[in-house]
Amino acid sequence: VDSPAAMEPSAPQPPPAGYHCIHDGDYVVLKREDVFKAVQVQRRKKVTFEKQWFYLDHAIGHNYGSTFEVTSGGSLQLRKKEEEPASETKEAGTDNRNINDDGKSQKLTQDDIKALKDKGIKGEEIVQQLIENSTTFRDKTEFAQDKYIKKKKKKYEAIITILKPSTRILSIMYYAREPGKINHMRYDTLAQMLTLGNIRAGNKMIVMETCSGLVLGAMMERMGGFGSIVQLYPGDGPVRAATACFGFPKSFFSGLYEFPLNKVNTLLNGTFSAEMLSSESTDGTLVKESNGTLEGRHITEQDKEDTRAEAPEGPHPEEQETGEVVSQDPEYKEPKDRKSRKDYIQEKQRRQEEQRKRHLEAAALLGERNADGLIVASRFHPAPLLLSLLNFVAPSRPFVVYCQYKEPLLECYTKLRERGGVINLRLSETWLRNYQVLPDRSHPKLLMSGGGGYLLSGFTVVLDSLRADPSLKSSAGTLDSYKAEEPAAKKQKCTEPGS
Numbered sequence: 001v002d003s004p005a006a007m008e009p010s011a012p013q014p015p016p017a018g019y020h021c022i023h024d025g026d027y028v029v030l031k032r033e034d035v036f037k038a039v040q041v042q043r044r045k046k047v048t049f050e051k052q053w054f055y056l057d058h059a060i061g062h063n064y065g066s067t068f069e070v071t072s073g074g075s076l077q078l079r080k081k082e083e084e085p086a087s088e089t090k091e092a093g094t095d096n097r098n099i100n101d102d103g104k105s106q107k108l109t110q111d112d113i114k115a116l117k118d119k120g121i122k123g124e125e126i127v128q129q130l131i132e133n134s135t136t137f138r139d140k141t142e143f144a145q146d147k148y149i150k151k152k153k154k155k156y157e158a159i160i161t162i163l164k165p166s167t168r169i170l171s172i173m174y175y176a177r178e179p180g181k182i183n184h185m186r187y188d189t190l191a192q193m194l195t196l197g198n199i200r201a202g203n204k205m206i207v208m209e210t211c212s213g214l215v216l217g218a219m220m221e222r223m224g225g226f227g228s229i230v231q232l233y234p235g236d237g238p239v240r241a242a243t244a245c246f247g248f249p250k251s252f253f254s255g256l257y258e259f260p261l262n263k264v265n266t267l268l269n270g271t272f273s274a275e276m277l278s279s280e281s282t283d284g285t286l287v288k289e290s291n292g293t294l295e296g297r298h299i300t301e302q303d304k305e306d307t308r309a310e311a312p313e314g315p316h317p318e319e320q321e322t323g324e325v326v327s328q329d330p331e332y333k334e335p336k337d338r339k340s341r342k343d344y345i346q347e348k349q350r351r352q353e354e355q356r357k358r359h360l361e362a363a364a365l366l367g368e369r370n371a372d373g374l375i376v377a378s379r380f381h382p383a384p385l386l387l388s389l390l391n392f393v394a395p396s397r398p399f400v401v402y403c404q405y406k407e408p409l410l411e412c413y414t415k416l417r418e419r420g421g422v423i424n425l426r427l428s429e430t431w432l433r434n435y436q437v438l439p440d441r442s443h444p445k446l447l448m449s450g451g452g453g454y455l456l457s458g459f460t461v462v463l464d465s466l467r468a469d470p471s472l473k474s475s476a477g478t479l480d481s482y483k484a485e486e487p488a489a490k491k492q493k494c495t496e497p498g499s
Helices: 110-118 123-132 142-156 167-177 187-196 214-223 241-245 250-255 261-269 274-284 301-309 341-367 382-392 407-419 470-485
Strands: 027-032 035-040 046-049 052-055 067-070 076-078 159-163 204-209 228-233 256-260 373-377 398-403 422-429 454-460
Touching: 027 046, 027 167, 027 241, 035 046, 035 167, 110 123, 123 142, 167 187, 167 214, 167 241, 187 214, 187 398, 187 454, 204 214, 204 382, 214 228, 214 241, 214 373, 228 261, 228 341, 250 256, 256 261, 256 341, 261 341, 261 382, 373 382, 382 398, 382 407, 398 407, 407 422, 407 454
Parallel strands: 204 228, 204 373, 228 256, 373 398
Antiparallel strands: 027 035, 027 159, 046 052, 067 076, 067 159, 398 454, 422 454
16 A cells, blocks of 8 residues: 555756845845946855945855845844834925925034934935935925935935846846946847847857947757857857856856857868967966966956956956956966966866867857847947858848948948848837836826937848859759740739620
């Protein structure tokens, strides 16, 4: 007889424990009002955000989306959701015409406010005392009172929300704080690129971007670790600072390949060989100098400047090495003692060999010339990039090109029309406007975005061989003879009814 425990139906397996919780080492996004910042959670590491420093130790174990309040000593205290008080009649004025901003309406001085902070009084209580000691607060209108309270809360209440990184959050963060690092690509423009490029799981995509890895990370998030992405990079290695902020698991990087942009022509000409990559790694990386000291890669001044500029504020500087996926081994760096230098050199050589193998795998994928899509978003002129990379895309596949300015895309449009092999060419610009939605005062915000860039999209088709290769024009006569032998279409005579 089976035991009762064996007869019970098996319960569905729950998700992994702590999947939605904050762990040590995770990449998170801090939010305060409309300001975002990407950081990595590390114990006993001081984080500075909006002129406030604190530690993230107490946030470990809580769910994403939790709101914390910074207390004395820089520790975080979980803030529980407070029930909204019942609507009560506020004492407010009819207008603000008799209020003078002479700086004498507030009885509390800066020393008094500082003393309150030193006593450990929370920001909410400080705001309440500011309201009580203001001689003009009751004379303000209800809208002006809400605006005053909101302004004081922003200044004295250190309320921080910890969010899980996503494409939407990171794109808004970069566009608001450092738009130059992503070529002034607005978040709605990035969303359109992902839609027009048909980014989905199982695709084989080609991407050429110099947007700190934001476009690459958005593609990896949408593909969910299924499929393959070949990233073409200029210089010595791809910059993936924004990609690291997503905090992808290691399985996501198994389908990610990189290939140097300066070797694309050799693939098109059929002259590419493995010796090119080995000679490049030998020339580009000096393992040891004559005096026995280690030297890194030869990076041009422009690449150094881009690497420094594209590093987010959260991760450490050593995490922004070009040519490496920093999320896999962020703490790896050069040792100082001589005993471990030999191991460091061997590890570096091993990584170079792995990178060379990845380059060969990427070359094999590109050589098949059957990619499912192409995304270009770089600071370089898009015309030569697009005309070269379209050769690796299969027919009936989408391509999307982003540029901050319209004129380079107009040139691309003209050259693609002359070249042929594409249909449904479309040059677009999106107009975006934010609205403030509040009771009795919903209106467009006064400050709005001037522009989010331009997109050129289309689909590839089989290129007409007679137009593409002049040597095949001799067969035009044969094709014409075939057409002449075809019987003419029969014309059916339409008879009028009743005739």
